[in-house]
Amino acid sequence: MKEKLNAAYDKHYRLMLILPAILLVISLFYISHLYFTTGDIMRKDVSLTGGTTITVYDGKVDVEDLEKSMSSKLVDISVTKLSDISTGNTIGFVLATQSEENLTQISLENYLGYKLNSTNSGVEFSGSTLSSGFYQQLLQSMILAFIFMSLVVYLVFGTSKHTKAFAAILTAVAAKLTFPSVAVISVTAAICAICAVVAAFYYSKNKKEYILCGILAIFAIITFIFPNYYFMILALPTLIIIYLVYSIPSMAVITCAFADIVMTLFVVDLIGMKVSTAGIVAFLMLIGYSVDTDILLTTRVLKMTSGTVNARILGAFKTGVTMSLASFIAVLVGYIIARNFSDVLSQIFLILCIGLLLDIFNTWVTNASLIKWYVEHKKGADTK
Amino acid sequence: MKVKLSWKIWLLIIALILSAIAIHPNFSTEGVLIKSVDFNSTIANQGLSSGEIIKSINGYPINSISDYSSAISKIFINNQSTKINFITDKKEYIYLDNIAPQISISAIPRTNIKMGLDLEGGARALVAPETKLTDSQMRDLIAVTNQRLNVYGISDVQIKPVTDLEGNIFMLIQVAGATPTDLRELISKQGKFEAKIGNETVFVGGNKDVTFVCRDDATCAGIESCDTTSGGDFCRFSFVIYLSEAAAQHQANVTKTLSINASSSGGTYLDKTLDLYLDDSQVSSLFISSSLKGEVATKIQISGSGTGATRDAAIKNAQYEMNKLQTVLITGSLPYKLQIVKLDTLSPLLGQQFIKSILMIGLISLIAVGIVVFVRYRKIVSSSLVLLTCLSEVIIILGVAAAINWNLDLPSIAGIIATIGTGIDAQLVVLDESRTKEFIGIKEKMKRAFFIIFSSFATSCVSMIPLMWAGAGLLKGFAVTTIMGLVIGVFITRPAFAELIKLTEKQE
Numbered sequence: 001m002k003e004k005l006n007a008a009y010d011k012h013y014r015l016m017l018i019l020p021a022i023l024l025v026i027s028l029f030y031i032s033h034l035y036f037t038t039g040d041i042m043r044k045d046v047s048l049t050g051g052t053t054i055t056v057y058d059g060k061v062d063v064e065d066l067e068k069s070m071s072s073k074l075v076d077i078s079v080t081k082l083s084d085i086s087t088g089n090t091i092g093f094v095l096a097t098q099s100e101e102n103l104t105q106i107s108l109e110n111y112l113g114y115k116l117n118s119t120n121s122g123v124e125f126s127g128s129t130l131s132s133g134f135y136q137q138l139l140q141s142m143i144l145a146f147i148f149m150s151l152v153v154y155l156v157f158g159t160s161k162h163t164k165a166f167a168a169i170l171t172a173v174a175a176k177l178t179f180p181s182v183a184v185i186s187v188t189a190a191i192c193a194i195c196a197v198v199a200a201f202y203y204s205k206n207k208k209e210y211i212l213c214g215i216l217a218i219f220a221i222i223t224f225i226f227p228n229y230y231f232m233i234l235a236l237p238t239l240i241i242i243y244l245v246y247s248i249p250s251m252a253v254i255t256c257a258f259a260d261i262v263m264t265l266f267v268v269d270l271i272g273m274k275v276s277t278a279g280i281v282a283f284l285m286l287i288g289y290s291v292d293t294d295i296l297l298t299t300r301v302l303k304m305t306s307g308t309v310n311a312r313i314l315g316a317f318k319t320g321v322t323m324s325l326a327s328f329i330a331v332l333v334g335y336i337i338a339r340n341f342s343d344v345l346s347q348i349f350l351i352l353c354i355g356l357l358l359d360i361f362n363t364w365v366t367n368a369s370l371i372k373w374y375v376e377h378k379k380g381a382d383t384k
Numbered sequence: 385m386k387v388k389l390s391w392k393i394w395l396l397i398i399a400l401i402l403s404a405i406a407i408h409p410n411f412s413t414e415g416v417l418i419k420s421v422d423f424n425s426t427i428a429n430q431g432l433s434s435g436e437i438i439k440s441i442n443g444y445p446i447n448s449i450s451d452y453s454s455a456i457s458k459i460f461i462n463n464q465s466t467k468i469n470f471i472t473d474k475k476e477y478i479y480l481d482n483i484a485p486q487i488s489i490s491a492i493p494r495t496n497i498k499m500g501l502d503l504e505g506g507a508r509a510l511v512a513p514e515t516k517l518t519d520s521q522m523r524d525l526i527a528v529t530n531q532r533l534n535v536y537g538i539s540d541v542q543i544k545p546v547t548d549l550e551g552n553i554f555m556l557i558q559v560a561g562a563t564p565t566d567l568r569e570l571i572s573k574q575g576k577f578e579a580k581i582g583n584e585t586v587f588v589g590g591n592k593d594v595t596f597v598c599r600d601d602a603t604c605a606g607i608e609s610c611d612t613t614s615g616g617d618f619c620r621f622s623f624v625i626y627l628s629e630a631a632a633q634h635q636a637n638v639t640k641t642l643s644i645n646a647s648s649s650g651g652t653y654l655d656k657t658l659d660l661y662l663d664d665s666q667v668s669s670l671f672i673s674s675s676l677k678g679e680v681a682t683k684i685q686i687s688g689s690g691t692g693a694t695r696d697a698a699i700k701n702a703q704y705e706m707n708k709l710q711t712v713l714i715t716g717s718l719p720y721k722l723q724i725v726k727l728d729t730l731s732p733l734l735g736q737q738f739i740k741s742i743l744m745i746g747l748i749s750l751i752a753v754g755i756v757v758f759v760r761y762r763k764i765v766s767s768s769l770v771l772l773t774c775l776s777e778v779i780i781i782l783g784v785a786a787a788i789n790w791n792l793d794l795p796s797i798a799g800i801i802a803t804i805g806t807g808i809d810a811q812l813v814v815l816d817e818s819r820t821k822e823f824i825g826i827k828e829k830m831k832r833a834f835f836i837i838f839s840s841f842a843t844s845c846v847s848m849i850p851l852m853w854a855g856a857g858l859l860k861g862f863a864v865t866t867i868m869g870l871v872i873g874v875f876i877t878r879p880a881f882a883e884l885i886k887l888t889e890k891q892e
Binding site for chain 2: 055057084091101119120121122123124125126127129130133134137138140141142144145146148149151152153156178179180181182185277278281284285287288289291292293295296299303304305315318319322323325326327329330331332333334337338340341342344345348352
């Protein structure tokens with residue numbers, strides 16, 4: 001039985017890659033469709049569009065009636081109930097709208113028939129310019145976080161030293177482009193870039209590599225003097241090419257993390273969730289979570305000396321699935337409880353739930369197949 | 385051999401003890417904590433400062449906020465001067481006064497862990513100047529705003545500059561406790577006060593022109609009279625201010641050129657009025673007595689009015705307007721035009737609920753994880769070690785947070801949850817590596833486990849760095865607690881856990 005399964009896996013593992021590929025294409029298609037129809041890759045809540053959120057501690061209000069009668073006065077309104085965690089009783093509601101704070105407060109006071117103050121309610125207001133600025137910055141932070149993560153993965157699993165230095169130069173450039181005016185980052189990025197350039201020259205062996213070093217050093221100098229975010233268009237593809245050409249295992253890990261984020265975003269968009277600042281934080285968290293199991297798998301397959309590739313994958317699978325399940329159950333419990341009282345926490349937990357499930361799929365289908373393919377191919381090339 | 389191996393475990397134990405000291409759980413119920421002392425009050429001049437704990441007043445023992453208020457109401461009856469004997473944990477204060485001490489108090493916190501505004505209640509405003517400011521200009525702005533809020537009587541304020549990714553500078557104002565109703569007005573209005581005669585500005589707010597403003601003193605400031613009109617009630621207030629020599633001289637030069645008019649009521653006045661403007665809108669217009677023509681007068685009476693539907697409302701409104709005018713006269717105008725880009729008022733009610741719920745999430749999640757781990761390994765010792773390690777990680781994070789005075793807000797708590805998630809992952813890696821059937825020593829296995837753990841640690845850490853700056857630092861708490869937790873995990877709790885696992889493996 002075990003042997004049959006092994007043989008079947010050996011035969012079909014490459015075919016299994018079709019599944020994640022199809023899902024990734026659908027996700028990317030759906031997200032770009034959303035982008036072309038709404039102008040954004042996700043639906044945003046008031047913390048990212050700007051607007052007002054009022055929390056009122058009054059359990060007796062009919063939430064549906066409130067939403068109906070307020071929707072004519074306020075822009076893009078949504079109302080959710082709050083309940084006490086131990087008794088389950090409704091203790092209040094949260095009203096979110098893109099309208100201004102004053103208008104919202106007055107309309108709500110008129111509906112309720114009493115004044116809102118700091119003991120019976122809480123008000124949060126964000127201006128739209130600030131919020132759209134936040135949104136831009138959070139997206140850029142996410143891209144940068146992803147670039148940082150990729151570099152670490154490449155430093156861990158890559159094999160050629162001079163290209164590691166190349167990747168470090170480009171990552172420092174990306175940091176500078178994302179945070180052009182934060183002094184700490186600029187200085188740190190500059191020091192890292194200089195060290196990386198020195199290392200790149202030190203590890204280069206032939207003329208071609210020296211020329212590449214020179215080009216990268218000049219590129220880094222230009223971007224540090226004129227930090228225009230559009231330079232990312234040059235830096236990013238170069239990084240991807242380096243990872244792809246010099247370390248397939250690293251690229252496999254990075255691809256899986258990318259697929260995790262994109263597929264999670266697809267599901268989030270599909271269920272119509274309005275993403276808040278906290279939601280974007282959850283995506284950032286997901287970058288860290290999703291590479292954990294990928295690193296485990298890659299280390300076990302590449303660094304273990306005993307057992308067949310399949311046995312190593314299976315061993316890693318047992319550990320990895322326990323890891324993901326433990327995290328998944330913890331965040332699921334968090335979601336079920338937080339749903340009653342905090343939009344912020346419940347959104348973080350829900351996005352993590354979705355992401356962790358998709359990560360199980362991506363690690364053990366996408367990454368496992370890719371790494372097996374790589375090892376088998378290398379073995380074939382070595383024996384030849 | 386055993387002792388030599390377990391220095392990592394000792395490190396964990398020491399870290400736990402230090403954390404417990406930093407968190408400093410407090411079980412005593414004696415006294416109340418002084419949160420702030422009003423600037424320039426009698427008790428402040430006696431040397432009382434915030435942070436002291438009141439033990440008793442005039443012999444009444446103080447163990448709760450209600451003890452304090454009942455003692456105060458017994459001591460201060462009909463504004464008579466009373467001898468006060470104030471005993472705190474530091475000193476004894478004895479002085480005479482006719483009003484209750486101008487301090488704000490709170491119950492003694494149970495631990496040293498500080499909660500953020502979103503859990504404790506309060507107000508938070510992010511204010512953007514209309515023009516881009518340099519660092520020193522921002523410092524000026526913060527100083528003036530701070531003074532204004534203090535003069536207005538809002539204590540427990542924290543103001544600091546924050547910068548976002550694009551290099552925009554904001555002023556972040558955080559007020560703990562109950563939210564003042566007019567916070568928006570206080571911080572967004574520039575508070576430019578001008579007194580004009582005709583088109584000539586004679587003096588402006590701030591201590592250059594105005595040397596003294598009378599307030600809280602019934603002999604030179606207060607409500608003068610009230611009238612009922614068809615539209616509601618109407619009250620007049622007035623207070624005395626003193627001008628600097630230079631401003632008084634300037635006023636004399638302007639009044640010298642005016643001519644004298646006789647008014648219908650019989651008095652004689654100058655032909656132009658002294659008009660008071662606040663942020664370019666006129667708040668009051670005063671007749672100038674003819675006797676002041678060309679006189680260098682430093683003492684000036686400022687008056688204005690408040691209205692309301694009832695007499696009480698009118699008096700309240702007049703007091704409010706008077707306080708506003710006094711504040712800008714004392715502090716002068718803010719140096720720059722400001723715009724409030726974010727304003728949150730958070731009720732303390734929700735905070736209680738939050739903390740309760742978060743503790744519950746933590747507990748149930750931990751139990752759920754414990755069940756998963758037990759089902760997988762069927763070993764009660766290793767499974768409980770996993771849970772114990774998680775728990776000690778949380779305790780050390782809280783300890784560090786208390787030691788560095790970090791305010792735990794909602795994002796920080798989300799960060800702690802994130803750390804526990806990765807913490808469990810890492811421990812499972814250790815457990816599984818120790819159980820692989822390879823013929824290499826446990827040391828080699830642990831080495832490989834830590835290779836995986838360090839790689840994961842590095843990726844998670846670097847992906848948090850951008851969040852330290854994005855969004856004007858409002859999500860910084862998340863990044864800080866996550867990185868803190870990861871560092872503690874990698875350098876303290878996980879090595880100790882690996883050591884413990886080695887010990888249990890050996891025993892088997």
